[in-house]
Amino acid sequence: xxxxxxxxxxxxxxxxxxxxxxxxxxxxxxxxxxxxxxxxxxxxxxxxxxxxxxxxxxxxxxxxxxxxxxxxxxxxxxxxxxxxxxxxxxxxxxxxxxxxxxxxxxxxxxxxxxxxxxxxxxxxxxxxxxxxxxxxxxxxxxxxxxxxxxxxxxxxxxxxxxxxxxxxxxxxxxxxxxxxxxx
Numbered sequence: 001x002x003x004x005x006x007x008x009x010x011x012x013x014x015x016x017x018x019x020x021x022x023x024x025x026x027x028x029x030x031x032x033x034x035x036x037x038x039x040x041x042x043x044x045x046x047x048x049x050x051x052x053x054x055x056x057x058x059x060x061x062x063x064x065x066x067x068x069x070x071x072x073x074x075x076x077x078x079x080x081x082x083x084x085x086x087x088x089x090x091x092x093x094x095x096x097x098x099x100x101x102x103x104x105x106x107x108x109x110x111x112x113x114x115x116x117x118x119x120x121x122x123x124x125x126x127x128x129x130x131x132x133x134x135x136x137x138x139x140x141x142x143x144x145x146x147x148x149x150x151x152x153x154x155x156x157x158x159x160x161x162x163x164x165x166x167x168x169x170x171x172x173x174x175x176x177x178x179x180x181x182x183x
Contacts, residue, residue, distance in 0.1 A: 031108040033167040033182060036085045039104050041065075044080040048073075060093045060102050061173065077102055090182070092169040096137065105167055112162055112181040117141075120157035126150065136170035136178060154179060 041053035045065035053075065054066045064072040077091035081104035088108065094101030117129030121141035129152065130142045140149040158165035158181030165181040172178040 031106070033105045033107045036081070036089060036104040036106055038100070038102060039077060039080040039091065040084040041075060041080055044075070044083045047083060055099050058097060058099065059173075060096050060099050062099060063102070081105075090167075090169065092167065093173070096135075096173050105169075107167065107182050109183060112158075112165060112183045114161075114177070115154060115157040115168065115179055115181050116161040117152055117157055120152060120160050123160055124150070131176050134174065134176065136173050136176050138176055139179075157181075 041063055045051070045053045048065060050065035050067045050073065052066055054064055054072070056062045056064055056072070060077075061074075063075050065075055066072050077093075081089050081091045085104050086106065089104050089106045092103050092105050094103060117139050121127070121129045124141055125143075126141035127144040128142055130140055130149070132138050132140055132149065139152050139154075141152060142149050154168045155165075158168045162181050162183060164183055167182040169180055169182070170178045171180060
């Protein structure tokens, strides 16, 4: 009898442990994303077989890994952030023209989606959102009466789209449709 009881207790304990790892309480909310700091680009490049990271221009995309033979390779900021910190994080470029603005952010879940720029623009008294170029920074609100353009506050657009967004970022500066609002 004690052998059966022990087996039942062991089974119950195993199931309870498994459920506690995989299940969250119904009312649990994901942890708020937070800034982990800058990625260790030099260390990341060395882990990929290169000598170091070098800045070859004045934008965030001008960071490259460089080898002993001076060959260069692009850096994946998401991979560099995961190498530097923890697996569940993403990069965010604060200002594209500032190479030092690349930061790593912990995110507990990647839910969310694209911001609704038209909704944001209408909430600001404009008629629509327009794309006036080929980069992530080329979205604007436009007034049909005057034709005036105004910058879009992407963080505010994410808030108005998802009401609980915690991090806005573009994944590719040269793709204006790459904006994400992460929850």
